[in-house]
Amino acid sequence: MTKPLLHMAGMSVELTAGKSTVDIVCDIDLELNRGERLGIVGESGSGKSMTALAVMGLLPQRMRVRGELSFDGRNLAGLGEADYCGYRGRRTAMIFQEPMTALNPVKSIGAQIAEGRRLHLGETKADAEKKARALLDRVGLPAPRFDLDLYPHQLSGGQRQRVMIAMAIACEPDLLIADEPTTALDVTVQAQILDLLDELIEDTGTALMLITHDLGVVSEMTDRIAVMYAGRIIETGRTDDVFARMAHPYARGLFAASPHGAALGSRHQGDGRPRLNAIPGIVPDPFGRPSHCSFADRCSFAEADCRQAIPALDLINSDGNVQHRAACFHPRERMVAP
């Protein structure tokens, strides 16, 4: 059996605040194979970004990884910054939500794209610049309009996001993490950027971890999905399987609250627009999470046992290699015996 590219087993991200510690991300079991596309969805504050930053070795101060987190067989938990540098940008790369905060405002876009090739692949300035030119073309910013000497502030938001994609793919990484890559852009530009990402990933065979609130995007772009709630994965499986048979009441609620779910469910308001069903309540803060199912207080199906323990990520349906699992004592769908 081939080794997964990314492997997390019982992985948690711990935050130390004063004398107390709290798990921001709890007990994640997740694998990603080469060339595979995984979508991570969940409400704001559910731990999606911290999971991604843990993989990149970019966690904020006072946070650290516990448990197993390995990339291509190498344990990343506890790796020093010097070792991380050889791997971040080379083997894994990340595209952030807001390109202006990720790009260096006082460096030309050509220099920023070429930098990775010079640093990681030891290319000469001339070769790296030639490659940067080709990458700008590849992401839809052709010469002579888009010169290597331009600075980020001379570009629109969508163009800056294209530059960030060029930087991310510059060293042909094995894994690309995209954290809400289109949230800051207007709708027409969003679609173009997603098409570009889709095309690049198809061409290069790079694995993708796509973090998004948009279930429509996940259903179109990913093979597998992990739904997160209050720091944990509460449902995971093949994307089409999970969409066809959502088991966890939170995942179902998230789906019903999204335009994609409302449109598919044919629930419409009087004016023909899909009706969104918001989930009442909010995600509990990491410091205020209960020691039982953290969705119980918002769940209309909760029973007494839901307030006694944290449910395990149990098997709902098994289809070859990819298992559909949900962390719920009373899943809405179950195809295998508990």
Ligand SMILES: Nc1ncnc2c1ncn2[C@@H]1O[C@H](COP(=O)(O)OP(=O)(O)OP(=O)(O)O)[C@@H](O)[C@H]1O
């Ligand atoms: N620098 C930090 N210090 C302390 N806590 C933090 C820090 N950054 C994030 N958190 C907390 O970690 C939890 C998880 O945050 P995270 O950003 O991973 O959520 P998310 O699901 O990505 O949300 P969003 O969709 O809004 O980005 C939240 O409760 C958040 O308040």
